[in-house]
Amino acid sequence: MEHPLTQYLPIAVVFGLAGVMAVAIPFLAGVLGPRTRTVMKGEAFEGGNAPMGSARQRFAVKFYVVALLFIVFDIEAVFLYPWAVNFRALGWFGYATMLVFAATLVVGLVYVWKKGALDWES
Amino acid sequence: MAEQVLFWVFAIGTIAGAGGVIAVRNPVASAISLVATFFFLAGTYVLLWAHTIAVIQVLVYAGAIMVLFLFVIMLLSLTDHGPIVQLSPSRIAGALATAALLASLVGVFRKLPPGDTVTWATDASRLSSFGTLKELGAVLYTQWLFPFEAVSLLLLVAIVGAVVVAKARV
Numbered sequence: 001m002e003h004p005l006t007q008y009l010p011i012a013v014v015f016g017l018a019g020v021m022a023v024a025i026p027f028l029a030g031v032l033g034p035r036t037r038t039v040m041k042g043e044a045f046e047g048g049n050a051p052m053g054s055a056r057q058r059f060a061v062k063f064y065v066v067a068l069l070f071i072v073f074d075i076e077a078v079f080l081y082p083w084a085v086n087f088r089a090l091g092w093f094g095y096a097t098m099l100v101f102a103a104t105l106v107v108g109l110v111y112v113w114k115k116g117a118l119d120w121e122s
Numbered sequence: 123m124a125e126q127v128l129f130w131v132f133a134i135g136t137i138a139g140a141g142g143v144i145a146v147r148n149p150v151a152s153a154i155s156l157v158a159t160f161f162f163l164a165g166t167y168v169l170l171w172a173h174t175i176a177v178i179q180v181l182v183y184a185g186a187i188m189v190l191f192l193f194v195i196m197l198l199s200l201t202d203h204g205p206i207v208q209l210s211p212s213r214i215a216g217a218l219a220t221a222a223l224l225a226s227l228v229g230v231f232r233k234l235p236p237g238d239t240v241t242w243a244t245d246a247s248r249l250s251s252f253g254t255l256k257e258l259g260a261v262l263y264t265q266w267l268f269p270f271e272a273v274s275l276l277l278l279v280a281i282v283g284a285v286v287v288a289k290a291r292v
Binding site: 003004005008058059064067069071072074075078081083085089098100101107108109112 | 124125168169171173174178181182186187189190193194196197198242249250255256258259260262263264267270271273274275277278280281282284285288
């Protein structure tokens with residue numbers, strides 16, 4: 001039987017190549033690229049206007065709510081995968097367990113909906 | 123032999139990444155360092171034959187949870203000020219809690235029986251399916267049913283908590 005770790009070899013190759021590219025491309029661009037620096041070129045360009053303010057501005061807190069809710073339902077989705085693979089083997093019992101699991105989270109979804117956390121404008 | 127080498131690569135990578143998280147001054151750079159830590163940790167999980175956990179580690183932690191961290195960094199706009207190092211009561215409490223966690227982990231680790239060495243050479247039939255999605259599902263929804271259902275309650279608390287904290291004025 002084939003050793004399971006050998007199946008990870010392609011992934012290792014991809015990671016290796018990605019690492020080499022990440023180092024090599026900026027390095028080669030720095031060595032080979034022609035550079036002429038002028039005052040004009042050094043200025044930041046922003047749609048034809050003079051740039052104003054910092055690029056690092058604070059995000060609205062609504063993004064945080066959406067991101068957090070996304071993670072919660074993402075984790076729920078993770079639990080669906082092992083269930084889906086064993087769907088036939090687990091039968092109606094497995095169906096009931098997943099129903100209880102999902103119903104609990106639907107309660108959460110209803111709460112979020114009613115609270116208006118999904119309304120972007122409020 | 124190859125596994126030994128890989129273990130040390132992943133172990134050193136994990137610790138170096140975790141060190142980078144607290145050593146780097148730019149919060150976004152520290153978040154990226156945390157991504158690297160998660161990837162090395164995923165490699166360690168593979169060596170522990172926990173294939174599913176390794177994939178979830180990359181998908182959920184390096185993918186989704188890091189997005190949340192970056193949102194928090196941008197929400198607080200820490201880049202403008204740099205990290206604020208001050209000795210406040212909550213900081214001291216955090217340090218004490220971390221020390222207590224480390225002590226308890228060391229305590230548990232010392233009590234572990236001298237592990238049963240499962241190797242591919244001796245237990246190939248058991249390890250060929252160990253830690254796969256199918257094997258995990260077969261025990262998760264039967265043997266570990268209660269913890270699984272308890273997770274849904276935990277997620278419910280997380281949903282309610284997120285809304286209560288961020289949408290207090292609604």
